[in-house]
Each structure stands twice: as C-alpha cells, then as structure tokens.
Amino acid sequence: MTTKEHESYYVPAQSHWPIIGAVALFFIAFGAGNYVHDMHNNVSGFGGYLLLAGFALVITMMFGWFNNVINESMAGKYSRQMDNSFRQGMSWFIFSEVMFFAAFFGALLYARQFSVPWLGGAGNNAMTNAVLWPEFTAQWPLIKTPDGTTTNGMGWYGLPLLNTILLLTSSITAHFAHVALERDNRPQLKIWLGLTILLGLSFLFFQVQEYAHGYSEEMRLFLDSGVYGNTFYMLTGFHGMHVTLGVIMLTVMFIRIFKGHFTPKNHFAFQAASWYWHFVDVVWLMLFIFVYIL
Amino acid sequence: MSTDVLTDHQAEHEDHDLHHEKMKGIKRWLYTTNHKDIGTLYLWFSFIMFLTGGALAMVIRMELFQPGLQIVEPDFFNQLTTVHGLIMVFGAIMPAFVGLANWMLPMMIGAPDMALPRLNNWSFWILPFAFAILLSSFFMESGAPNFGWTFYAPLSTTYSNGSTAFFVFAVHIMGISSIMGAINIVVTIMNLRAPGMTYMKMPLFVWTFFITAYLLIAVMPVLAGVVTMVLTDTYFGTSFFSAAGGGDPVMFQHIFWFFGHPEVYIMILPAFGVVSTTIPTFSRKKLFGYSSMVYATSSIALLSFIVWAHHMFTTGMPLAGELFFMYCTMLIAVPTGVKVFNWMATMWRGSLSFETPMLFSIAFVILFTIGGFSGLMLAMTPVDFQYHDTYFVVAHFHYVLVTGSLFSIYAGAYYWLPKWTGHMFNDTLSKWHFWCSLISVNVLFFPMHFLGLAGMPRRIPDYALQFADFNKIVSIGGFAFGLSQLIFLVIVIKCIRGGEKAPAKPWDGAEGLEWTVPSPAPYHTFSTPPKID
Numbered sequence: 082m083t084t085k086e087h088e089s090y091y092v093p094a095q096s097h098w099p100i101i102g103a104v105a106l107f108f109i110a111f112g113a114g115n116y117v118h119d120m121h122n123n124v125s126g127f128g129g130y131l132l133l134a135g136f137a138l139v140i141t142m143m144f145g146w147f148n149n150v151i152n153e154s155m156a157g158k159y160s161r162q163m164d165n166s167f168r169q170g171m172s173w174f175i176f177s178e179v180m181f182f183a184a185f186f187g188a189l190l191y192a193r194q195f196s197v198p199w200l201g202g203a204g205n206n207a208m209t210n211a212v213l214w215p216e217f218t219a220q221w222p223l224i225k226t227p228d229g230t231t232t233n234g235m236g237w238y239g240l241p242l243l244n245t246i247l248l249l250t251s252s253i254t255a256h257f258a259h260v261a262l263e264r265d266n267r268p269q270l271k272i273w274l275g276l277t278i279l280l281g282l283s284f285l286f287f288q289v290q291e292y293a294h295g296y297s298e299e300m301r302l303f304l305d306s307g308v309y310g311n312t313f314y315m316l317t318g319f320h321g322m323h324v325t326l327g328v329i330m331l332t333v334m335f336i337r338i339f340k341g342h343f344t345p346k347n348h349f350a351f352q353a354a355s356w357y358w359h360f361v362d363v364v365w366l367m368l369f370i371f372v373y374i375l
Numbered sequence: 376m377s378t379d380v381l382t383d384h385q386a387e388h389e390d391h392d393l394h395h396e397k398m399k400g401i402k403r404w405l406y407t408t409n410h411k412d413i414g415t416l417y418l419w420f421s422f423i424m425f426l427t428g429g430a431l432a433m434v435i436r437m438e439l440f441q442p443g444l445q446i447v448e449p450d451f452f453n454q455l456t457t458v459h460g461l462i463m464v465f466g467a468i469m470p471a472f473v474g475l476a477n478w479m480l481p482m483m484i485g486a487p488d489m490a491l492p493r494l495n496n497w498s499f500w501i502l503p504f505a506f507a508i509l510l511s512s513f514f515m516e517s518g519a520p521n522f523g524w525t526f527y528a529p530l531s532t533t534y535s536n537g538s539t540a541f542f543v544f545a546v547h548i549m550g551i552s553s554i555m556g557a558i559n560i561v562v563t564i565m566n567l568r569a570p571g572m573t574y575m576k577m578p579l580f581v582w583t584f585f586i587t588a589y590l591l592i593a594v595m596p597v598l599a600g601v602v603t604m605v606l607t608d609t610y611f612g613t614s615f616f617s618a619a620g621g622g623d624p625v626m627f628q629h630i631f632w633f634f635g636h637p638e639v640y641i642m643i644l645p646a647f648g649v650v651s652t653t654i655p656t657f658s659r660k661k662l663f664g665y666s667s668m669v670y671a672t673s674s675i676a677l678l679s680f681i682v683w684a685h686h687m688f689t690t691g692m693p694l695a696g697e698l699f700f701m702y703c704t705m706l707i708a709v710p711t712g713v714k715v716f717n718w719m720a721t722m723w724r725g726s727l728s729f730e731t732p733m734l735f736s737i738a739f740v741i742l743f744t745i746g747g748f749s750g751l752m753l754a755m756t757p758v759d760f761q762y763h764d765t766y767f768v769v770a771h772f773h774y775v776l777v778t779g780s781l782f783s784i785y786a787g788a789y790y791w792l793p794k795w796t797g798h799m800f801n802d803t804l805s806k807w808h809f810w811c812s813l814i815s816v817n818v819l820f821f822p823m824h825f826l827g828l829a830g831m832p833r834r835i836p837d838y839a840l841q842f843a844d845f846n847k848i849v850s851i852g853g854f855a856f857g858l859s860q861l862i863f864l865v866i867v868i869k870c871i872r873g874g875e876k877a878p879a880k881p882w883d884g885a886e887g888l889e890w891t892v893p894s895p896a897p898y899h900t901f902s903t904p905p906k907i908d
Contacts (some may be wrong), residue, residue, distance in 0.1 A: 092492055095398055095402070095403075097405070099494070099497035109548075110505070110548045113544050114508065117606070117610050118538075166491060169565055170562050173592050174554075177554050177593075178596065180597055184604075184633075188615055188626060192615075196621060304612065304613060309621065311615055311620070315613070
C-alpha cells in the first residue's frame with residue numbers, strides 16, 4: 082500500500098438512514114414477536130401490521146442508503162481502499178451466513194448421527210428405547226417419530242435434481258456475466274445476467290412446486306412432522322429465502338446495468354451480488370447432498 | 376514530545392478539507408458517522424445497562440439475604456436471574472468493549488474513522504431497541520423470560536412462558552448489531568492501518584479486538600440459528616429439542632455452547648488487550664513477549680471452538696467426549712498462563728506507579744487468575760459432577776467477568792478518560808472507587824466458592840439454613856459493590872464537566888498514536904495517516 086492510496090479515504094457525512102434502519106428492525110422484531118405471540122394465543126393484534134411496516138421501512142432505507150452510496154461512488158469519491166473495505170465487508174458477511182447455515186446443518190447431523198440412533202437404543206441407550214419408546218426403531222429419513230407421527234421421505238430424483246442443475250448452471254452464467262463485464266462487453270453482460278435471473282426464478286418456481294408436493298396428501302411431509310421435516314423445511318426454507326434475496330440483488334444489478342452503471346474496473350456491487358449468488362449455490366449443493374441424497 | 380502533537384488549529388484545518396462539521400443537539404447523536412461519537416454512545420449505553428442489570432442483581436441479593444421467601448415470588452426470581460445475565464452479557468460488557476474499540480482503534484492505527492461509518496451507527500442504534508423489547512417483557516402478562524440466560528430447552532420451549540417470541544427476536548437484532556459491528560472492526564484493522572504499521576507492529580489492544588471480532592462473526596450466527604430453533608419448537612411445532620419427534624434437548628446445549636464458549640472469550644480477550652496497554656505504561660517498560668501474546672491470544676481463540684461441551688459434563692455424553700473436552704479445556708490454561716506470566720514479567724523491575732488504571736489492571740491480573748484457577752477446577756470432569764450448577768460456578772464466572780472484564784473496562788476508561796474529555800479525573804474519588812470495589816467485590820464473590828462447594832445450587836430463591844451466614848455476607852458485599860459503582864458515575868460526570876486540563880500525553884510511560892493528538896482528541900483525527908517506521 083502506498084501513502085497515496087491512504088490520503089483520500091472517504092468518511093461520509095451524517096446520515097439519517099442508519100437510525101431509520103434501526104427503527105425498521107425494531108418494528109420487525111417487535112412486530113414479529115407480537116404476531117407470533119398472538120397467533121399462538123389465537124387472538125388478533127397489531128403485530129402483523131407492525132411487521133409489514135418494518136419491512137416497508139427497511140426497503141425504503143435500503144433504497145435511500147444505497148442511493149447515497151451509489152451517488153458517492155459515481156462522483157468518484159471512493160478510493161481503491163474504500164473498494165477493499167466493501168469487498169472485505171461483504172466477504173465476512175457471507176462468512177457469517179455460512180455459520181448461520183452451519184447451525185442448521187449441525188442440527189441435521191446431530192439428529193441423524195446421535196439423537197435418532199440413541200432413541201432407537203444405540204450405544205448404551207438400550208433402556209431409553211425400552212422404557213420410553215419401545216415401539217420406535219431408528220431410521221433415516223425418520224418416517225415414523227417416537228411419538229408415532231408418520232411421514233414420507235423426499236427423494237432426490239426429479240425436482241431436486243432439476244433444481245440442482247438449474248442453480249449450478251446459474252452460477253456458471255453469473256460467472257460469464259462477470260467476465261463479460263470485465264471485458265466491457267455490455268450486450269453479453271445483459272444476456273448472461275438476464276439468464277442467471279431467469280434460472281434463479283425457475284429454481285424458486287420449482288421449489289414452490291416441491292413444497293406443494295411435500296404438503297400434499299400423498300407425501301404428508303410437514304414442517305412439524307418430526308426432526309426430518311423440521312430440518313428439511315428449515316434448511317431448504319432458509320436457503321429459499323436467500324435465493325429470493327439473491328434474485329432481488331441480481332435484478333437490481335440488471336437495472337443498474339441498463340442505466341449504464343459499472344465499469345470493468347469499478348463494479349463492487351455487481352461483484353458482491355455475484356459472490357452472494359455463488360454462496361447460495363454452494364449451500365444448495367450441500368443441501369442436495371446432506372438433505373436429499375444421503 | 377510537543378512536536379508530535381497536532382495543534383487544534385492544524386486539526387481544524389484538516390477538518391475543513393475532508394470533513395463535515397458536527398451537528399448540534401440530538402441529531403448529532405442520531406445521525407452520527409463519527410467513531411468517537413459512536414464510541415461515546417456505546418459506553419454510555421453499556422453503563423446504563425450495567426446499572427440496570429445491577430439493580431436486578433440487588434433484588435436477587437435482597438431475596439437471598441436470608442433463607443425463606445421474602446420479597447419476590449420464585450417465578451419472578453427466575454426472571455430476575457435471566458434478565459440480569461442477558462443484560463450484563465449482551466448489554467453491558469460487550470457494548471462497553473465495542474465502545475472502547477470504536478473510540479480507540481482508529482486512533483491507534485492512524486485511521487480517519489472506522490471503515491464503514493454509517494454501518495457503525497446502525498450497529499449501535501439497534502441495541503437500545505433490542506433491549507427495549509427485552510425489558511418490555513417485564514411488563515407483559517406472562518412476565519420476562521424465566522429460563523436462565525442460557526435458555527436451555529425444554530425450559531425455553533415446552534415450559535416457557537408467553538414472552539419467548541420477544542426474547543428470540545430481541546436476540547436476533549442484537550446479533551445483527553454484533554455481526555455488523557464485528558465486520559466493521561475486522562475491515563478497519565485489515566484495511567485502514569497507517570502505512571508502515573504491519574500486523575506485528577499493531578498495539579496488542581488492536582490485536583485482541585481483531586481476534587475477538589472474528590469470534591463474533593463466527594458464532595453470533597450460530598446463536599441466531601439456535602434461537603430460531605427455539606422459536607419454531609415453541610410456536611411452530613418443530614421438535615429439534617424434543618425426543619418425541621426425534622430431536623434431543625441435549626442438542627440444544629451443544630449448539631448453544633458452540634456459540635456460548637467463544638462468547639465467553641469475546642468478553643475476556645479485549646480485556647487482555649486493555650491491560651496489555653496499561654501495564655507497560657505504568658511499568659515504564661515495553662510489553663514483555665509481544666509476539667507470544669499475539670500467538671497466545673490466537674490459540675485461545677482457536678481452542679475456544681473445541682471446548683464447548685465442558686459446560687455440559689453432567690448432561691450426558693459418551694466417555695470419549697468427556698475426556699476430549701476435559702483435556703482441551705485444560706490446554707487453554709497454557710496460553711492463558713503465557714499471558715499472566717508476560718504481564719508479571721512486564722512489571723518485573725519496572726518503575727511502577729499506581730495510578731487508578733494501573734490499580735485496576737493489577738487487580739485484574741490477580742483476580743482474573745483466581746477466576747482462571749476455579750475454571751481449571753471446573754474443567755476436571757469428575758470433580759465437575761459435584762460443582763455443576765452450584766454457586767461455585769457462579770463465583771467462577773463472576774470472577775472472570777466482574778473482576779476480569781469489568782475491571783479491565785474500568786482500567787481502560789480511567790486510562791483514556793483524559794484523552795476523551797480533555798480533563799484529568801478526580802484522583803481521590805477514583806481511588807475510593809477502586810478500593811471500595813476491590814474490597815466489596817471479594818466480599819461479594821469469594822464466599823460463593825464455599826457456598827458452592829458446600830452444595831448450594833444456583834438460580835434458587837430460597838436455600839437450606841446452613842447457607843444463611845455466607846449468603847448474608849455475600850449480600851452485604853453485593854450492596855456495597857453496587858453502591859461503589861455510583862462513585863464512577865460521579866467521577867465521569869465531573870470529568871466531563873471540568874477538572875485539571877489534561878496534556879496530550881498524561882501518562883509519561885504511554886506509547887501509541889492516540890497520545891500524539893491533543894486532549895480532548897479533535898472530532899476528526901488522522902485524516903491523513905501518519906507514517907509508521
């Protein structure tokens with residue numbers, strides 16, 4: 082690093098967006114708390130409205146905040162060093178997301194490797210099985226829980242396999258889009274990025290189909306169908322939320338590209354969205370292996 | 376020395392070039408992107424939370440003053456212990472350290488501000504809202520969370536009262552705040568160091584926050600995951616922690632402590648950084664074994680990921696697991712010992728003086744070591760079967776958190792108050808604060824060891840008669856310690872409003888870039904980075 086790079090680190094002026102963001106998160110948290118609480122007690126309250134207001138506020142904040150950042154960037158206020166700050170910030174954010182999924186993968190592996198076999202009498206737990214759940218035999222997918230709830234295992238063939246192919250392909254097209262951007266080939270960039278978004282949307286479409294299949298009379302695989310249903314829906318559900326977020330990010334990039342933003346050298350936002358997309362893809366691969374195939 | 380000091384005029388001139396001026400009134404604090412303002416906000420917030428959590432502890436000690444139920448119902452007692460723990464961990468100790476980091480990191484590495492100043496503001500302002508949600512549950516029909524700050528399933532799921540949802544979402548947004556704050560710290564240190572300041576030239580204070588921030592990024596999402604599972608188990612019929620559906624309550628403890636143990640080090644590693652700054656200053660020597668300190672801190676951080684199950688020796692684990700976690704835990708004593716010996720070697724044959732920050736630092740070294748040794752006792756699986764969930768555990772973690780983390784925060788606060796306010800603090804009062812705290816904190820926590828060894832369980836509102844005498848002593852120590860903290864409030868307010876003018880470097884043995892700027896530090900420092908040789 083040279084002294085030159087350091088001289089122009091941009092410190093933004095006061096901003097009202099962060100405090101708006103904090104209020105928005107307060108609405109979301111307090112609203113969600115009330116909503117869940119009231120739903121549990123079968124009463125109606127203001128929680129849902131507060132939650133929606135919170136989301137609306139968060140979206141407003143993002144528009145305003147990112148608008149500031151984009152304008153500052155376009156005005157040439159950012160140095161190479163600032164770009165590094167953004168890049169490093171985004172990578173550590175993605176790492177924190179990895180750890181969030183790790184908690185749920187951990188739960189899945191613990192249930193498969195320890196709690197279900199132990200309930201079935203493995204190790205020195207013969208009495209657990211004999212005294213508490215004599216009818217129960219350990220198996221995975223757990224299609225019959227100790228308390229007798231039955232369900233069915235979701236196969237990996239068909240929709241999940243199709244979705245894997247869709248998402249893996251979208252990661253490749255996202256990469257091609259990035260290459261096109263670096264070569265300043267705008268028409269190709271638009272095509273590849275548009276294709277990525279379409280692939281992402283079709284993934285989401287088929288994921289909804291699969292949930293409908295899971296909740297059908299034939300499968301009877303519900304969120305509360307024991308630990309197999311829990312981990313299945315929580316992992317794929319959180320992944321689906323991240324894909325949705327990724328599609329939104331890519332769409333914003335798509336619009337910005339049509340507005341003529343980004344240069345071959347300066348395109349942090351695009352890069353961040355594309356990193357996020359690759360991350361979502363890798364998580365799916367893990368899901369496909371550990372939730373569906375194994 | 377004076378040649379190094381930027382004059383106010385120069386500083387203002389720099390302000391003009393690159394920076395906006397500060398706003399007036401409340402808007403300054405709501406909209407601020409200035410690391411010093413945000414540091415101040417964090418520090419005040421944490422002190423208010425500290426007094427709040429302390430007030431809850433006073434009620435706990437009043438109830439335990441004598442056997443029998445006096446002033447609170449058992450369920451409310453559980454709410455008190457739970458919220459006391461949550462507030463002190465997430466509301467007092469952690470934000471206080473983030474406040475120190477915000478104030479000092481940019482000045483120590485010669486950066487103009489934190490790397491992402493707006494994000495910094497967001498990280499702070501989430502916290503008051505999160506704690507407003509948590510505390511509001513006291514006023515709800517069902518009452519506040521009552522399952523202990525560790526929220527073990529099934530206490531927090533099947534048997535929880537109605538406010539669990541509020542607890543879960545409050546923790547979620549606290550986690551968002553911590554993760555963003557930690558990302559900011561990591562990026563600032565990686566990216567904004569002054570030219571010439573290589574990693575191994577950074578002050579140790581910076582190193583400890585660097586490592587702590589990594590721990591935060593790695594484990595706060597796991598906390599978010601586990602509270603989410605608690606939420607769905609409680610409200611959406613999942614059975615992660617219920618054997619009836621194929622899950623396991625012990626799984627909760629594994630996931631929780633995978634977060635929880637690194638969390639413990641998140642609260643102590645910055646403390647190491649603070650005393651590694653103050654002890655060399657008041658010994659007028661360089662820190663002994665700087666690089667070994669860096670390696671020791673890193674190894675403590677790495678080991679923290681493979682020791683979590685020592686919190687659950689009695690809850691059921693295969694023998695191999697018990698042994699693995701016991702040995703790994705004891706291994707932590709090695710790098711920690713390196714640190715303690717380095718601090719002592721720093722003081723050895725130094726020309727020591729005993730200003731208040733140094734007094735708190737020396738007390739830290741001795742009393743933290745006591746807490747470390749009781750930790751070593753708890754680490755031994757077979758003996759832990761007797762200590763588990765007794766007052767011995769309570770004594771242990773209060774020694775490391777109060778006489779450890781809190782004392783180091785006081786050391787840091789006294790050390791940098793002249794830099795923050797431009798005034799020296801009242802020396803006599805600060806000595807009163809130190810000695811009152813030191814004596815009362817030991818009266819408060821030391822007898823808890825005996826209570827625990829004699830078998831008094833933690834988290835109960837009533838106890839057997841034979842524990843009465845010690846509990847009375849503990850409660851008296853508790854009230855005295857609580858009142859002593861008000862002295863600090865007086866000192867800080869007096870120091871802000873006036874007092875002897877502080878020079879740029881009030882401690883003659885101090886080193887570091889923060890002492891090259893005037894006191895109080897100008898609103899913007901190091902707009903152009905200094906060159907480090």
